[in-house]
Amino acid sequence: MKKINNFIEVIKKRRSVRKFEKGKTISIESLKRIVDCGRWAPSGANTQCFDFVVINEKNMINKTTKVFLNQAQRLVDFAKGFPAVSKNYLANTVAIIIVIGDPRWKVCFPHASTKMFEKEYNDNNEAIFLCSLGAAIQNIQLGVTAEGLTSAWLSGSGEEKTNSDLSKLLGYPNWMKAYGTIPIGYPAKTQNKRYRRPLEQCLHWNKYEPKQYRTHSQVDFYESALRPFAMYRDEEQIENWPDFKEKLGIWANAFSSQICNKNEKLERKQNFSKPRTEGRSTRRRKLQ
Numbered sequence: 703m704k705k706i707n708n709f710i711e712v713i714k715k716r717r718s719v720r721k722f723e724k725g726k727t728i729s730i731e732s733l734k735r736i737v738d739c740g741r742w743a744p745s746g747a748n749t750q751c752f753d754f755v756v757i758n759e760k761n762m763i764n765k766t767t768k769v770f771l772n773q774a775q776r777l778v779d780f781a782k783g784f785p786a787v788s789k790n791y792l793a794n795t796v797a798i799i800i801v802i803g804d805p806r807w808k809v810c811f812p813h814a815s816t817k818m819f820e821k822e823y824n825d826n827n828e829a830i831f832l833c834s835l836g837a838a839i840q841n842i843q844l845g846v847t848a849e850g851l852t853s854a855w856l857s858g859s860g861e862e863k864t865n866s867d868l869s870k871l872l873g874y875p876n877w878m879k880a881y882g883t884i885p886i887g888y889p890a891k892t893q894n895k896r897y898r899r900p901l902e903q904c905l906h907w908n909k910y911e912p913k914q915y916r917t918h919s920q921v922d923f924y925e926s927a928l929r930p931f932a933m934y935r936d937e938e939q940i941e942n943w944p945d946f947k948e949k950l951g952i953w954a955n956a957f958s959s960q961i962c963n964k965n966e967k968l969e970r971k972q973n974f975s976k977p978r979t980e981g982r983s984t985r986r987r988k989l990q
């Protein structure tokens with residue numbers, strides 16, 4: 703694979719790929735350069751609250767694959783409706799990088815010295831911790847792309863059962879958590895594009911534009927009908943989908959133009975802690 707040196711090109715070429723060529727290898731030097739990208743990520747109070755386990759031995763790759771096959775089966779059994787993909791492809795990785803978060807370092811973030819603000823600061827410390835891990839995971843993904851390879855971003859290792867399986871396999875304390883798993887490989891086919899909202903829809907100048915506000919119904923529609931296509935199709939502009947009109951229906955403009963909220967009214971907060979509607983893509987899920 704050819705290395706990529708142009709920064710913007712690296713950003714745009716980074717793609718979640720879930721099918722790799724068999725029988726490939728990667729050099730230790732390449733893996734070290736990739737992990738070094740994670741090391742240089744920003745972190746709250748420079749705590750560097752992450753560790754990186756690189757799995758590059760075949761038998762360890764196979765054991766890790768097994769953990770994720772179980773994780774994927776749990777999704778099928780207990781999180782019905784989510785568009786899960788078989789994780790057999792992990793067996794064809796050249797390496798898997800596990801990013802572990804160490805929660806003790808949250809003590810170094812700002813803590814309330816006044817009781818009534820404890821929750822506020824604790825909540826933000828959680829955000830600082832997770833964002834630091836996200837920055838490290840993203841840096842590693844970009845490093846993989848710059849090396850001319852591809853990866854994905856698996857979050858299932860953050861589930862308690864899967865984290866416990868991984869901690870037993872890899873030996874880290876089970877009170878730490880593997881927030882990110884990054885399978886690395888040679889893509890079995892070119893996957894360069896992915897749906898993105900138009901720039902003018904998510905870009906707000908100087909203040910939040912109510913006409914660019916995505917309504918509650920649009921979130922429900924994405925979750926229940928559009929999600930699997932937006933996640934996996936190899937196309938940036940949704941209006942280029944051959945079945946654009948059929949898939950989008952009344953939401954065609956909202957998902958393909960600047961304006962998703964013509965009347966410019968913002969809505970009151972509602973509970974989005976779990977799926978609220980059943981649509982074409984989530985029929986298998988029975989809402990209870």
Ligand SMILES: Cc1cc2nc3c(=O)[nH]c(=O)nc-3n(C[C@H](O)[C@H](O)[C@H](O)COP(=O)(O)O)c2cc1C
Pocket residue numbers: 716717718719720787854855856857858896932933934
């Ligand atoms: C926090 C986070 C968690 C994710 N978890 C998973 C996952 O568990 N499995 C997976 O296949 N992709 C996962 N993804 C990848 C997203 O599905 C993907 O980034 C998105 O569909 C856009 O595609 P792209 O990465 O090719 O641009 C995750 C991405 C992020 C940022």
